[in-house]
Amino acid sequence: MSAADPLTLVPAPPAPRGRTGIGRATLGLLLLLAGLPVAAYFDLRGLTERSLAAQAEELGTAIGKFRSYYSANVVGRLGTGPGATKAVHNFHDLEGTIPVPATLSLDLMGLLSPEDGSVQYRFISDHPFANRQAHDFNAFERDALATLRQRSRDPIVEVSGSLFDRQVRRITPIVMGSQCVSCHNSHELSTKRDWKVGDVRGIEEIVVHRFIGRSPFAFKALLVYFACAATAGWLFLRRQRRQARIIEAFNEQLGLANGQLGQANAFLGGLSSKLSKYLSPQLYRSLFSGEKDAKVATERKKLTIFFSDIVDFTPTTERLQPEELTSLLNEYLTEMSAIAARHGGTVDKFIGDAIVIFFGDTETKGAAGDATACLLMAVEMQRRLEALNASWRGRGIEKPFRARMGINTGYCDVGNFGSEDRIEYTIIGAEANLAARLQTACEPGGILLSYETYALVRDIVLARPLEPMQVKGVSRTIVPYAVEGLVGEAGQRAQVVSEHATGLDLFVDTGVLGAADAARAVTALRQALIALETRHGIDPA
Numbered sequence: 177m178s179a180a181d182p183l184t185l186v187p188a189p190p191a192p193r194g195r196t197g198i199g200r201a202t203l204g205l206l207l208l209l210a211g212l213p214v215a216a217y218f219d220l221r222g223l224t225e226r227s228l229a230a231q232a233e234e235l236g237t238a239i240g241k242f243r244s245y246y247s248a249n250v251v252g253r254l255g256t257g258p259g260a261t262k263a264v265h266n267f268h269d270l271e272g273t274i275p276v277p278a279t280l281s282l283d284l285m286g287l288l289s290p291e292d293g294s295v296q297y298r299f300i301s302d303h304p305f306a307n308r309q310a311h312d313f314n315a316f317e318r319d320a321l322a323t324l325r326q327r328s329r330d331p332i333v334e335v336s337g338s339l340f341d342r343q344v345r346r347i348t349p350i351v352m353g354s355q356c357v358s359c360h361n362s363h364e365l366s367t368k369r370d371w372k373v374g375d376v377r378g379i380e381e382i383v384v385h386r387f388i389g390r391s392p393f394a395f396k397a398l399l400v401y402f403a404c405a406a407t408a409g410w411l412f413l414r415r416q417r418r419q420a421r422i423i424e425a426f427n428e429q430l431g432l433a434n435g436q437l438g439q440a441n442a443f444l445g446g447l448s449s450k451l452s453k454y455l456s457p458q459l460y461r462s463l464f465s466g467e468k469d470a471k472v473a474t475e476r477k478k479l480t481i482f483f484s485d486i487v488d489f490t491p492t493t494e495r496l497q498p499e500e501l502t503s504l505l506n507e508y509l510t511e512m513s514a515i516a517a518r519h520g521g522t523v524d525k526f527i528g529d530a531i532v533i534f535f536g537d538t539e540t541k542g543a544a545g546d547a548t549a550c551l552l553m554a555v556e557m558q559r560r561l562e563a564l565n566a567s568w569r570g571r572g573i574e575k576p577f578r579a580r581m582g583i584n585t586g587y588c589d590v591g592n593f594g595s596e597d598r599i600e601y602t603i604i605g606a607e608a609n610l611a612a613r614l615q616t617a618c619e620p621g622g623i624l625l626s627y628e629t630y631a632l633v634r635d636i637v638l639a640r641p642l643e644p645m646q647v648k649g650v651s652r653t654i655v656p657y658a659v660e661g662l663v664g665e666a667g668q669r670a671q672v673v674s675e676h677a678t679g680l681d682l683f684v685d686t687g688v689l690g691a692a693d694a695a696r697a698v699t700a701l702r703q704a705l706i707a708l709e710t711r712h713g714i715d716p717a
Contacts, residue, residue: 208409216398221342225335228344228384233331236348236382239284239297247277266307278356281380282308294385301350301378305365316345317379324349325376343385350378474591478543479536480550480629481588481608482521483615484512484557484581486529492575504568505529508577511564512557519553524602529577534603537590547585547632554581554623555662561621566683582614584626606649613647614656623659630657637662 251263251274267273275283281299300311302321313321320332324347334345352360352375360377361369371377486492486508493501509526516523516533520541524532533553535546561579568576586607592599610626618624630639639657647654673684689697708714 224342224386225344228342228386229333229335229346232333232344232346232382232384235295235297235384236331236346236380239281239380239382240348243277243281246280250274251277276359296381296383296385298381298383299350299378300381303366303368303377305363306367307365317347317381320347321376321379324379329376337385341385341387343383345381345383347379347381349376350380351375352377474589474593476587477537477540477590478586479534479588479590479603479607480543480546480583480585481603481611482531482533482535482550482554482581482583483611484531484554484579485615487578487580487620488575489529489577492577495575496573500573504573504576508561508564511560515553515556515560519549519556521550521553532608534588534590534608543585544632547583547629548636550583551623551625551629551633551637551659554583555659557581558621558623562683569681569683578620580615580618580620581623582611582616582618583623583629584608584611584614585629585632586610586626609649610647610654613650614654617645617656619658625657625659627655627657635663 254261254263254274262270262273263276264270264273264279267275267279278299284297284299298311300313300317302311302313304310316334323332329349329351332347335342336345337343352371352373354373356377357371357373357375360366360371496504508529509531512531513523516531519535520539521533521535522537524534526532533550535541535550536543540546541549558579558581561577565576565578584607586605588603588605588607590603592601593604594600614624614626624642625633625637625639630637637659638661639659642656642658644653644655673682673686675682684697686694
């Protein structure tokens with residue numbers, strides 16, 4: 177957070193409306209409940225189909241085993257002598273006879289087919305005896321017979337039915353044995369007499385039919401489950417609707433609160449923006465981050481203190497109109513404050529045209545680091561003031577500002593001074609007074625350092641000691657050091673030439689001029705030099 181960044185309170189986003197979520201939950205629950213009987217129906221239908229197919233297969237297997245047993249152990253054991261029981265196809269007409277296996281199978285058709293049609297058994301052929309009624313083959317039976325005669329002897333199964341009933345039809349081949357071939361090829365009622373062993377004479381068909389549910393109450397447990405699920409769902413939806421109404425009312429209250437919070441946020445944002453103009457960036461951050469509290473409290477720290485003052489400010493104010501003076505002074509203080517902020521200084525106060533800045537609180541780089549930052553700030557301020565003076569002269573200000581600057585390093589009391597009702601964050605102490613005295617003793621446009629500060633920055637500064645001096649309020653003798661430049665800048669730093677007098681207004685910043693502008697400046701200066709020598713008879717030598 178910087179001094180330009182006002183305190184911002186972000187209101188909580190409005191809670192989502194509950195009606196849409198409840199509607200979706202209701203729809204999802206209804207779909208879930210509707211899907212349960214559908215899933216149960218498909219499972220039940222599959223179970224019914226598998227059960228019917230197994231029943232048809234078991235019935236067919238049982239009839240086949242019974243017919244084989246009858247053929248081998250009953251018909252096969254009949255005698256051949258006079259008076260022996262015979263197996264004939266028309267045993268109904270001849271007393272003392274039994275049916276052949278094929279006739280037995282035909283009679284089973286009536287016995288194994290109940291009136292409700294749940295089970296049907298057919299033993300049929302497309303070449304029946306002449307005294308037998310021909311069967312009317314349907315498409316499935318014709319196709320099955322053709323398939324069994326041409327390709328496969330495996331059972332053929334068809335599953336069909338409607339929504340509430342299922343039917344399974346299972347067809348197996350009737351294969352001609354040697355006795356069947358001998359009988360059929362020689363019998364006077366046979367309609368085909370060229371049979372061979374292994375031929376498919378006809379088909380044995382078993383049809384099993386069953387309703388999935390004859391009435392809705394056939395699924396008592398399932399219906400009870402659905403009723404319980406529907407009841408639970410209805411109770412759930414009722415509770416959700418009640419909660420939705422509560423949430424909706426809460427959202428309305430929250431919306432009102434958000435509106436009030438937005439107004440409060442706007443007010444506090446404006447207030448914090450205004451406060452940031454009265455406080456240094458470091459103090460502003462410390463207060464709003466909670467690092468410091470607004471109560472009377474101080475601490476002793478080693479600081480580097482900077483004082484600056486404009487030379488002959490009072491005569492300058494007499495020459496300028498109040499509006500011009502105000503604009504000029506505000507521009508000067510704005511530029512100097514920006515430089516102080518870049519170097520990490522805390523602007524303590526403005527006393528008219530004077531500026532008080534200190535380094536080491538609320539943030540510090542160590543004693544040497546704070547002193548270095550303060551020195552670099554002061555050098556940049558003087559250079560910037562030279563550029564401002566050139567600009568102000570172009571605006572008609574005859575004698576702009578020239579500043580004196582003093583810097584000292586030592587222990588001071590820093591913190592909140594004042595009463596419980598009104599406090600000021602500042603510094604007090606003899607070391608702060610010494611910085612002010614150094615500023616007073618400084619030449620216009622110069623920077624004076626105390627020995628304590630010079631000792632911390634001697635590696636980067638070119639300074640010459642001045643005559644020792646006694647300062648009011650300080651018992652020791654003070655040796656000030658006048659700053660002449662920074663180490664390494666003699667041939668590297670861009671040089672600024674600035675001279676001003678009646679009829680003379682010269683400002684050259686070699687670091688800013690490009691090659692073309694520098695050439696023009698050299699030409700202009702040479703022409704000015706020739707004109708001055710000619711005018712005043714000055715010998716060039």
